[in-house]
Amino acid sequence: MQRKIIHIDCDCYYAALEERDFAELRGKPVAVGGTGPRSVLATCNYIARQYGVRSAMPSSMALARCPGLIIRPARFEVYRSVSQQIRAILNQYTDKIEPLSLDEAYIDVSDSSWFSGSATLLAEHIRQQIYQQLGIRVSAGVAPNKYLAKIASDWNKPNGLFVVEPSSVPGFVMDLPVQRVSGIGQKFAEKLAAMGIKTCGDLQKWSLPRLVQLYGKSGVWLYQRARGIDERDVGRQGAAKSMTVEHTYETNLETLQQSEQEVQALYRKLSDRLSDKTTPPLKSILLKVRYADFKTQTIERNWALSIANFQRLLRVKAPRSEQSIRLLGLGVRFANETPASQLSLWPND
Ligand SMILES: [Mg+2]
Known part of the structure; x- marks a missing residue:
């Protein structure tokens, strides 16, 4: 269907x-x-x-x-309460809603009879309604899957609407730059460019066995995205894929000891957040470090959640300690995630 x-x-x-x-x-x-x-x-x-x-x-x-x-x-408080008002508007049209953040959500309107089943007209109607009722400009993307819908909402931003019809998917992805694919970060895009791959069309020339040989499970994911394929469901509850906390310091952290203290503080914060909800099984833990020169590194291991393990991650990064640290982040990744994560280890923004 x-x-x-x-x-x-x-x-x-x-x-x-x-x-x-x-x-x-x-x-x-x-x-x-x-x-x-x-x-x-x-x-x-x-x-x-x-x-x-x-x-x-x-x-x-x-x-x-x-x-x-x-x-x-x-x-x-205001951003959260308006977010709930947006959610309530979306809820008038479907209960298949997956919020991504306070200001972003997917909805699945495959079964909707609004506007004689036209998702395009419904998306435009929702944009108008949100503006009239809440005074907020919204962009929308309409497509046969989440991956393309997210790209589409960005296509005519701000205050825009863009539709990728099922029949235009092959042509749309042909010229699509690979860095538009959610999960392909800047570094990975550079690696692909070095292999002569700049667009999804370029990527289509690489066979599935070759991509799997190079990237494991992520090779399958790349193969599908290059062809505009994404079979992920719109999750009603918006199952979180990861959770992260981070802090930018007023003064750079100069010593390992200072960093260790901050890892402790961040660990408490992360634990608080995790205990807020029924936590799904964890797949890995992550540490993000931004150095004084703004270079940012993330390290991820499938270790158990513990303060000692975060300190271990910190010590893996510590050899670069000629550079002081301006930001530290701790995170966990839940086990229910797609292999896409293996390419982009930290949510971009
Ligand atoms: Mg936004």
């Missing part, structure tokens, strides 16, 4: 809510984040982006690029 999946993604969500709620911000470059010397931005609006400001950029760098930038502290 041909599925119809819509991916809904709010446009610079946090910043959009600041502009919605504070009229004096409209028409100005606005970001949400911290203003301390080591703070980073969570997000920024499109006016700020014209100055080269980006999500996850240090606030000091953002202000250097855009001196008029207004940086607002995050108001997560």
Whole structure:
């Protein structure tokens, strides 16, 4: 059966809510984040982006690029409550909803009879309804699967709609740059480019046995994505694939001892989050380190969840200790995940 999946993604969500709620911000470059010397931005609006400001950029760098930038502290209670309102709107049309974050969700409308079964008209209707009721601009992508729907929602951003019809899938993926494939990070894209693979069309020239030989299970995944195939269901509960906590330090961590202390603090935070919910079985634990020169490394092992094991991961990374550390992150990956994770070890943003 041909599925119809819509991916809904709010446009610079946090910043959009600041502009919605504070009229004096409209028409100005606005970001949400911290203003301390080591703070980073969570997000920024499109006016700020014209100055080269980006999500996850240090606030000091953002202000250097855009001196008029207004940086607002995050108001997560508001972001969460509007997210629930968006969820309630989506729920009017289907109960097959998989939230990815506060401002993003997949819905499966394969069985929907709204608009005579047109997912395109339904997606446009939902975009209008969210704007009229909540004052938030939303982009949407419509496609036969989650992978293509997510790419499609980004295609005409902001405030856009893009549809990948089942019949246009082969043509669409042919020219699709591999870094558009969720799970192919920048480093892996560079490796593929070195092999002459820049688009999914290029990737299609590699046989399944060859890809499996090179990348194991992920080879199957690559083979499918190159052809626009993705059979993952839209999960009603939005089963989390991983959970991570991280911190950017006001002052770089200079010694292993300092880093070990911070790993302890982060471990407590991670444990708190994990005990919030019934935790599925874990597949691996991860440690992320960003050094003073902004180089970032992630290490993942299928070790049990324990403070001692995170300290072990830290010591694997410690030999590079001529560099002080500006960010540490701890995470776990749940066992119910696709092999895609083997290529991109940490969620991008
Ligand atoms: Mg968004």
